[in-house]
Amino acid sequence: MKYEAVIGMEVHVEINSKSKVFCACPTDFHAPPNTNVCPICLGMPGALPVLNRDMVDKSVAVGLALNCKISRWSKMDRKNYFYPDLAKNYQISQYDLPLCHGGSIEIEVDGETRRIGITRAHMEEDTARNTHTLGGGQSGIDFNRSGVPLLEIVTEPDIRSAAEAYAYLTALKQILQYLDVSDCNMEEGSLRAEANISIRPEGRAEFGVKTEVKNVASFSGVQKAIDYEIARQEKVLREGGVIVQETRGWDADRGITVSQRLKESAHDYRYFPEPDLPPIVVDESWENRIREGLPELPAPRKKRLESQYGLSAYDAHVITLSKPVADYYEAVVAAGADPKKASNWLMVELQALLSAAKLEIQACKIGPEALAALLKLIDTGLISGKIAKEVLVEMFDSGLPPDTIVRDKGLSQISDTGAIEAAVKQVIDASPEQVAQFKAGKDKVFGYFVGQVMKATRGKGNPQLINDILRRELEG
Amino acid sequence: MTMDWYWKSASEISAAVRSGVVSASDITEAQLRRIDEVDGRIDAYTQRWDDTARAMAAKVDKKASRGEALGPLAGVPVGLKELLCTRVGKTTCASKMLEHFRSPYDATVVKRLEAADAVFLGKVNMDEFAMGSSTENSAIKVTRNPWNLKCVPGGSSGGSAAAVSAGECAISLGSDTGGSIRQPACLCGCVGIKPTYGRVSRYGLVAFASSLDQIGPLTRTVEDAALTLNVICGRDEMDATSADLPVPDFTGALTGDVRGLRIGLPKEYFTEALSEPMRERIEQAVDAYRANGAEIVEVSLPCSEYAIAVYYIICTAEASANLARFDGVRYGFRHPEAKTMQDMYVMSKSAAFGPEVRRRIMLGTYVLSSGYYDAYYLKAQKVRALIKKDFDAAFEKCDVIAGPTSPTASFEFGAKSDNPLEMYLSDIYTISVNLATLPGISIPCGLTDAGLPVGMQLMARPFEEELLLKTAHFYEQNRGFDMGRPPIA
Structure with a gap:
């Protein structure tokens, strides 16, 4: 029997508002412990929450980008449970009326496009962080993170493989970064993903029993954890066992999932409407204001780059993966560079330098105008492509403009016909054997002559000129 | 003019201080002596802030000596209910849980009173976390009714009512979730107003039931209630449920004219459940309105019989969440013998909450539990909406509702x-x-044969405190008898 996996994802994203979701404290939770706190996020008696409008704006933007409907009327609810990292012992979240619902996102796996339904996206507050490294059997709590705005995005059970889950997370992250609402750093916990996984015999409509996999710290970890969990469930079923509904943690070191909590011991959260906060009413004009402010999203931008600049689907895809890269690319073209050459230089040469230096394009010393200027030096024949690569490395390290580097290092190409003619004459005179071969019709030997002339000009000879003069001298 | 300053009204005191007839310090000293004299018998005060009071009074006097304009409550002695957060002293909520708790901030109402040049005398007793109707649930002390020391002062703002009634302050702030200002005001023979929900910021009021709680003053005169509302009402950015409405001059509404006013008497409020002296006094009060040109109409509030059931579902549900934060983790009582996290929660809460608080937390937890939510909490919310509708319908026929x-x-x-x-x-x-989130006021309307105060309650449409105060003030000025002072005077 062949099994099919059914997967739904729950992603928590920390929204990059300046202040926390219910108070004015800064959201930087890397500050020294318990310094970005106030009576509200500490859950002091008498303190009251006030909803941050920026959080609503950004959540609506995410909802619209995920093709969700925005609730005209929604509310916050209290989710009750006891844990020391939860200041009030209830989390302010949204239960039955989320801000955004009924959306979808398109993903591409192996050239095939699939649509993943977005059930809902709702606003809530983050918890504090417990630390157990103080020694002496003591635990500490850092409330800097308490009240940091979170958006929870939940998909329909539309995902069918680990690869699709990976593609979903990649596409979601891409959209969130385009909207500039989160830095989406999974290692630092600003994006947290959980997968609900079940399997069923192929062709059956009913779902199997699901497990929830948590504690995953990277996208590739999610992929591995899902693959593992699918295989584990298959093995259980093939051996005649049953799947137990439970929460399982991903142990990255051992590469396995481990049972954490059975459903029977699941919490009764006793949700009820938060009486301290009035309903959230997002009217049409509010929604339209956010819609009008949305940036161009990755999918339409990719299509535009293909049609506007004649890029291949693959090139357009790679360039639009990150908004800063796509912005950079368009700035290079706007500065006068040929679109295809700009794409090649950006994706191959510059990307290699960035990867080696572990830098993001925003931190690159070469501005888009400088790259365009470098490409112009090639076009006008001042330097060859080969020299240009050396110049690029120099620009990358020093941040100097390309013409300065070319001038200071004497790298400009020899386009003086007389000098090249002299070099050609010298090479032909020194290679009677190869001249004979060429004349006998062995065309391949032409490359030998080009190489020799290049060598004689120490790489600075204009290749086109060398070609032309060699042809004329040898064939003439 | 030097005698008995502690019996003067807040408006008299403020006028005297502002015109330089008396200093805020003199008022404060007279008030502190009065507390020395009677509080041993009343026990309204849980904390006395004599030094703070003197310093605040000195500040007001210094302002006056520099010729600066003084606030509307200049030199007026104020007592604060134990659940209002103050940086001075402790904020105990009359609970062992917060016996030693010091708030890092001042409640918005506290800041507003201070800005109006009031003088804080200390904090007054209450039922633990405002849960009770007699102040017997205080974990700190027993407060007695100044009219009869064997009797309760009512609750939960029992300390506030007793202090005002016994001349131990001119104004005290209380809080009202289901009657906690009006009922003790009634039992102690003073004026107590619960403003419309949203009229006064709740920031810094330790929450019992967030959708019902409202802060309000207890005073000896209606004018003082109006004067206090002028200071404490109005939008506060720290409370999302506070109404963004202009605050009228409530004292300006006290015109003494009730001609043409339609006063509704709900038939459901005048049944055998109402004791005879109460009924009699209220009917006399209603007669006074009628005699002065008001129109008396009968109205009906058919859902009244469900109010208590609905209330004890909603308030306990909200309380179960509001009081969850008292867990011994960051502040408050932590049981010294707790060894595990679970023990810390269970043992701390069991030891530090009194029986009524524990009962309400358990009730509230139950009505919110999966499988019971729809039958209790959700249904209660629906009936709450019906109760509000009853009032909407009644206010079609009348402007003010009167009752016990x-x-x-x-x-x-x-x-x-x-x-x-x-x-x-x-x-x-x-x-x-x-x-129904309405404003309501209780005003004294006589004594029983046993010499205990009787109070009349007036209610109005949301945010019609002006009408409510005007109606109450008219009766106060025209009731035709003197309430006198409690025997402790």
Whole structure:
């Protein structure tokens, strides 16, 4: 029997508002412990929450980008449970009326496009962080993170493989970064993903029993954890066992999932409407204001780059993966560079330098105008492509403009016909054997002559000129 | 003019201080001596802030000596209910849980009173976390009714009512979730107003039931209630439920004219549940309105009989979440013998909350539990909406509703404390006002044969405090008899 996996994802994203979701404290939770706190996020008696409008704006933007409907009327609810990292012992979240619902996102796996339904996206507050490294059997709590705005995005059970889950997370992250609402750093916990996984015999409509996999710290970890969990469930079923509904943690070191909590011991959260906060009413004009402010999203931008600049689907895809890269690319073209050459230089040469230096394009010393200027030096024949690569490395390290580097290092190409003619004459005179071969019709030997002339000009000879003069001298 | 400053009204004191007739310091000293004299018998105060009071008074006097304009409550002595957060002293909520708790901030109302040049004398007793109707649930002390020391002052703002009634402050702030300002005001013979939900910021009021709680003043005169509302009402950015409405000059509304005013008497409030002296006094009060040109109409509030049931579902549900934060993790009582996290929660809460608080937390947890939510909490919310509709319909026929504040006058200690349900009935006439988010006021309207105060309650449409105060003030000025002072005077 062949099994099919059914997967739904729950992603928590920390929204990059300046202040926390219910108070004015800064959201930087890397500050020294318990310094970005106030009576509200500490859950002091008498303190009251006030909803941050920026959080609503950004959540609506995410909802619209995920093709969700925005609730005209929604509310916050209290989710009750006891844990020391939860200041009030209830989390302010949204239960039955989320801000955004009924959306979808398109993903591409192996050239095939699939649509993943977005059930809902709702606003809530983050918890504090417990630390157990103080020694002496003591635990500490850092409330800097308490009240940091979170958006929870939940998909329909539309995902069918680990690869699709990976593609979903990649596409979601891409959209969130385009909207500039989160830095989406999974290692630092600003994006947290959980997968609900079940399997069923192929062709059956009913779902199997699901497990929830948590504690995953990277996208590739999610992929591995899902693959593992699918295989584990298959093995259980093939051996005649049953799947137990439970929460399982991903142990990255051992590469396995481990049972954490059975459903029977699941919490009764006793949700009820938060009486301290009035309903959230997002009217049409509010929604339209956010819609009008949305940036161009990755999918339409990719299509535009293909049609506007004649890029291949693959090139357009790679360039639009990150908004800063796509912005950079368009700035290079706007500065006068040929679109295809700009794409090649950006994706191959510059990307290699960035990867080696572990830098993001925003931190690159070469501005888009400088790259365009470098490409112009090639076009006008001042330097060859080969020299240009050396110049690029120099620009990358020093941040100097390309013409300065070319001038200071004497790298400009020899386009003086007389000098090249002299070099050609010298090479032909020194290679009677190869001249004979060429004349006998062995065309391949032409490359030998080009190489020799290049060598004689120490790489600075204009290749086109060398070609032309060699042809004329040898064939003439 | 030097005698008995502690019996003067806030408006008299403020006028005298502002015109330089008397200093805020003199007022404060007179007030502190009065507390020395009587509080040993009343026990309204849980904390005395003599030094703070003197410093605040000196500051007001210094301002006056520099010729600066003084605030509307200049030199007025104020007592604060134990659940209002203050940086000075402790904020105990009359609970062992917060016995040593010091708030890092001042409640918005506290800041506003201070900005109006009031003088804080200290904090006054209450039922633990505002849960109760007799102040017998205080973990700190027993407060007695100044009219009869064997009787309760009502609750939960019992300390506030007793202090005002005994001349131990001119104004005290209380809080009202189901009658906790109006019922003790009634039992102690003073004025107590619960403003419309949203009129006064709740920031810094330790929450009992967030959708019902409202802060308000207890005073000896209606004018003082109006004066206090002028200071404490108005939008606060720290409370998302505070109304963004302009604050009128409430004292300006006290015109003394009730001609043409339509006063509604709900037939459901005048049944055998109402004790005879209460009924009699209220009917006399209604006659006074009629005689002065008001129109008296009968109205009906058919859902009244469900109010107590609805109230005890909603308020306990909200309380179960609001009081969850008292877990011994960051502040408050932590049981010294707790070894595990689970023990810390269970042992701390079991040891530091009194029986009524524990009962309400358990009730609230139950009504929110999966499988019971729809039958209790959700249904209660629906009936709450019906109760509000009843009032909307009644206010089509009348402008103000009049009735009793409490079914009986004050009662002796222990009379109801073994029977929670009977105690809950003390609030039968006040609870609906909170559920419907209306303003309500209790004003004294006589004494029983046993010499205990009787109070009349007036209710108005949301944010019509001006009309409410005008109506109450008219009666106060025209009731034709003097309430006199409690025997402790």
